[in-house]
Amino acid sequence: MLKKFVDPLPIMESIRPTDHIHNVPFYEVRMRETFQKLHRDLPPTKVWGYNGQYPGPTFHVWRHLPVHVLWKNELPERHFLPIDTTVHGAEKDKPEVRTVVHLHGGVTPDTSDGYPEAWFTRDFQKVGHHFTNRLYTYPNHQPATNLWYHDHAMGITRLNIYAGLAGMYIIHDREEIRLNLPCGRFDIPLIIQDRSFYKDGRLFYPQEPDKPATVPHPSVAPEFFGDTILVNGKVWPYVHVEPRRYRFRILNGSNTRFYRFSLSNGASFIQIGTDQGLLETPILVPSLVLAPAERADVIVDFSTCYGESIVLRNDYETQGKKPDPETTGSVIQFRVIDSLASQDESSIPVRLAHVPKLNHYREFRTLRLNMREDSFGRNIHLLDDRLWSDPISETPKLGQTEIWNLINETQATHPIHLHLVRFQIFDRQPFDRDVFEKEGRIVPTGPRVPPALNERGWKDTVRARPGEITRIIIPFSPYPGLFVWHCHILEHEDYEMMRPYIVIR
Structure with missing residues (x-):
């Protein structure tokens, strides 16, 4: 067993722009294979990293100030982790190593969202989807928050992130700076x-x-x-x-x-x-x-x-x-052994930010989280009993607010993530799974429970617990286009627990 607490915590370096395009900061990020010491007593480990670093460098950006990022795949042509070619999107006719970057929690147009089929290979030799463009633009029109960027290639997301393709993306704004939090x-x-x-x-x-x-x-x-x-x-x-x-x-x-x-x-x-x-x-x-x-x-x-x-x-x-x-x-x-270098003048204000409570909505969708067996007897986790390749069924209108009822019929808690949007948790409620499975009726077995106090902010990933209805209220804005929603257990996401959705004008 590896000995604990023998290596100091690394702090990811902050990435700097390499240029400006029409006064917009331009970053170039290269995905590379490298060997990195992950523990004092381990030989160097083969990992994949953004700019050859695992985790990738941290972006520090400012609200309302957009950035351009050119993502470059300079990885080997063969994967070093096991690929199941029966998984949709990872078939034998696909290149083993494919990448596309998703800014998780980023409010971005679909052309810069990292659609799973918008992958590209080393030196951009092959395009998987017509939305693909290595040069992504992130508008950063959202309050100060902690996002992260990671790979999202169809059918191999679990392997690419496990190999090391992940990093932090932090948005700052003046309102947060005024709070005088530790910095x-x-x-x-x-x-x-x-x-x-x-x-x-x-x-x-x-x-x-x-x-x-x-x-x-x-x-x-x-x-x-x-x-x-x-x-x-x-x-x-x-x-x-x-x-x-x-x-x-x-x-x-x-x-x-x-x-x-x-x-x-x-x-x-x-x-x-x-x-x-x-x-x-x-x-x-x-x-x-x-x-x-x-x-x-x-x-x-x-x-x-x-x-x-x-x-x-x-x-x-x-x-x-x-x-x-x-x-x-x-x-x-x-x-806690370092001496106090200077007086701690940070503060924790009683009030941090205004979070308006959403109550009004136009549409109401009921969506199942369920599973079934594939032809090999393996469990497939599904969203509303549909495969990725089934016709698109969720088409919210731009500017409208919807409530999604997530009915979890499985035995697992699923962290459900929607691209593009931020939402609020409305409530959770237990239901009778036996009645639902036999008759398709939702029979609550307890009261609606509001979210915990520390969940009453803006979210982009929600824990949908087994045997419960999880209700989230979602404003669909500010961009139309093609996005996805999925479970963020990567093994579920890669094997069918992901669906496209379109925000229509």
């Missing part, structure tokens, strides 16, 4: 992921699920849980902190794993933001649940902890079991 080196992004390794340092990813020999080889796995936790690309790192307030922008970048974070000294997090920006008021939370792709903006106050070593723990049950405190139950160690 500079006291403001730290944390990308949390799980991985497994061979002894020689290679990444391990399963070749097939625990199924009979009738399944293809390699075969897509129904889920993936690594046995080590990485933060910013290091296995179980530590970080020296001063006895003062710190801001941590936390991203769950794992394929499948959910986390319930807590601090070993019993202190609470002060949550100030969620996926799409600041909450109205700070919320004190003793523990924090994040599904894949969810983000949380939190402040931790170390001012009374001098001399302590505090561990960020995870106790979310996976497959019915609590994580081992010696492995996946530990995340990172905070060592």
